[in-house]
Amino acid sequence: MTTRESLLAETDSNWPWDVWSQTWFEATSAKRLVPIRVGIGILASIQFVMYLCYSYAWLGPVGMFPTDVSLHFIGDGLEELGSQYRWSVLFDYPSLVSMVSAIGLVAAIGLALGIGSRLAPAIAWLSLAQFHHRAPFLVELHEPILAILLLYLVIHPGSEGWMPRKGCQWQDRVFATISLRLIQSHFWIWGAFVLASMISRSVWWNGDAGWILAQRSSAWLQLSEGMEWVGQLMTHLIVISLGCSLICLMQDKTRSVGQWVWLVFVLCVLLLTGQWMYAAVLLVWSQAYWPIPPRLSFLRKKSVP
Amino acid sequence: MLVRSLTLRVTVPFENSCLPNDQLTSSQSNPKTARASSPTWAQAFASVCILIHLGTVILIASVNHQRSKLQDSVLTFIQPYTIGLNLYHEGLNAELVSDASLVDQYRIAVELQDASNGTRTERIERSWIPIVEYLRTDRGFHVDQAKQRQLLALLITLTRNDDLDGVLRILKGVVTHHESISKQKVNRVRLELPSVDENDLNASSALIVEDGVTCILASVARFDDGEVGLVGAVSALRSVPSKIERSTP
Numbered sequence: 001m002t003t004r005e006s007l008l009a010e011t012d013s014n015w016p017w018d019v020w021s022q023t024w025f026e027a028t029s030a031k032r033l034v035p036i037r038v039g040i041g042i043l044a045s046i047q048f049v050m051y052l053c054y055s056y057a058w059l060g061p062v063g064m065f066p067t068d069v070s071l072h073f074i075g076d077g078l079e080e081l082g083s084q085y086r087w088s089v090l091f092d093y094p095s096l097v098s099m100v101s102a103i104g105l106v107a108a109i110g111l112a113l114g115i116g117s118r119l120a121p122a123i124a125w126l127s128l129a130q131f132h133h134r135a136p137f138l139v140e141l142h143e144p145i146l147a148i149l150l151l152y153l154v155i156h157p158g159s160e161g162w163m164p165r166k167g168c169q170w171q172d173r174v175f176a177t178i179s180l181r182l183i184q185s186h187f188w189i190w191g192a193f194v195l196a197s198m199i200s201r202s203v204w205w206n207g208d209a210g211w212i213l214a215q216r217s218s219a220w221l222q223l224s225e226g227m228e229w230v231g232q233l234m235t236h237l238i239v240i241s242l243g244c245s246l247i248c249l250m251q252d253k254t255r256s257v258g259q260w261v262w263l264v265f266v267l268c269v270l271l272l273t274g275q276w277m278y279a280a281v282l283l284v285w286s287q288a289y290w291p292i293p294p295r296l297s298f299l300r301k302k303s304v305p
Numbered sequence: 306m307l308v309r310s311l312t313l314r315v316t317v318p319f320e321n322s323c324l325p326n327d328q329l330t331s332s333q334s335n336p337k338t339a340r341a342s343s344p345t346w347a348q349a350f351a352s353v354c355i356l357i358h359l360g361t362v363i364l365i366a367s368v369n370h371q372r373s374k375l376q377d378s379v380l381t382f383i384q385p386y387t388i389g390l391n392l393y394h395e396g397l398n399a400e401l402v403s404d405a406s407l408v409d410q411y412r413i414a415v416e417l418q419d420a421s422n423g424t425r426t427e428r429i430e431r432s433w434i435p436i437v438e439y440l441r442t443d444r445g446f447h448v449d450q451a452k453q454r455q456l457l458a459l460l461i462t463l464t465r466n467d468d469l470d471g472v473l474r475i476l477k478g479v480v481t482h483h484e485s486i487s488k489q490k491v492n493r494v495r496l497e498l499p500s501v502d503e504n505d506l507n508a509s510s511a512l513i514v515e516d517g518v519t520c521i522l523a524s525v526a527r528f529d530d531g532e533v534g535l536v537g538a539v540s541a542l543r544s545v546p547s548k549i550e551r552s553t554p
Contacts, residue, residue: 021348024351024352025343054449057449057482057486062481063478063482064437064456064479064482065456065478066481066482069474069477069478072471073459073471073474082381082384082387082388085384085385085388085389086388087389129390132391133391136391136393137459138452138456138459140451140455147391148390148392174343178351178355181355182355182358185362186359189366190362193363193367193369200370215409216409217409218450218454275451277451
């Protein structure tokens, strides 16, 4: 009998349903979601402050990317492109951009502070979605990730303040588990396909990608002639660290290694792209794996003496 | 009884989640009991929803570059879900790298109406004012610098696809915005592409060379109702006016 079979036999489980059920529906402490909630709340607040600063100039009534231009590019009137499913109040009322930004900012601050329960991430997501649907071509790398994390936090925001009140204890929640697992699963799927996307192109194999990215004026790491090897090193580091971290994050034993490898990946991305919001969102997203999640019961039985 | 038990199970997670230690129920200290508290049918329903959602996420991620007809059909079917939730996103992918070297070189510049005095050289130096350029000369902090990059990246794509109509639509928005904030009339606008490939230049009727700068050039036309329109200049070497109307909806 293999180890796995013996473990399953110990738990008297109906594999795979029991494993699936334990993974997704075993109540988890909402405490696990706190770093994600606070992090996403802070980053969403920064995003809405930036929207407050420039969205009127870009998406307002006489903005650089007016409504008619946006409608043209989303394929308005062409049903096969799905433009009829793009919903944003900013199409009809472009002057509301500042108000939507302000509402989103309040909700995001509430989310960071643990105020408003599910309402806070829901309103923040709705506000963010107004901008994404209004001008999907202007959405930056980190914004869709921010939006989907807000959506997952609606399932359970882990909002019990910064910490539970004195004399209280975090309660276990099934919804907290579902929210956490969705964040984890989406993270891994995203990482796997980004890796697949990268290694399908030669620039990520021959090391040119890092050099090309470093030539952009926004890169934090500016490379001059003769420093090509640094670009090549960074390219290889990105590919290897992303792959290794995805593998390491899958196992409890290697997860702590994976965290450091993931930090290397995020640091390389930050240096080469200069997109600090993107790097910050990736860091917060990885918090879903940071504390070791509750193990599956067939593993726990073995580890508990 | 069934309704009562379901109601209780559904409302439990919405209750005040911070309870004194002595009020914690046994289900919270026993995970197995806590898991068993949600009914099987609810778990089955939630499982289906989770699988559909994760399947959609995988599908969207897998059609980043190319897609099969099957994927295309499924994506079209689930458009209300994917587009409604705006699930599309990309990561550190190939497009980011391929556009990286170009975005910095593109810029949008306008020529004001009162810039017609002086010698030709003076006019050239003075008249073309850059209004959208991604950190080309100014390394200061701009909150909208990433949006400028996105706009220029979109223009790169449109130029590569020889979509003059799309380029002119964007330039029109930029001109209208510039006029509204500067209170100065714009005479002409151009999208500059300093290091365009010779093959691209030959392939596109929209690209011209003016004053040594390869660009897409358009003149501003004003209508009686105050509306602004752009008329794109087509290279004199080619006579393919139909290309201008190619992508008009």
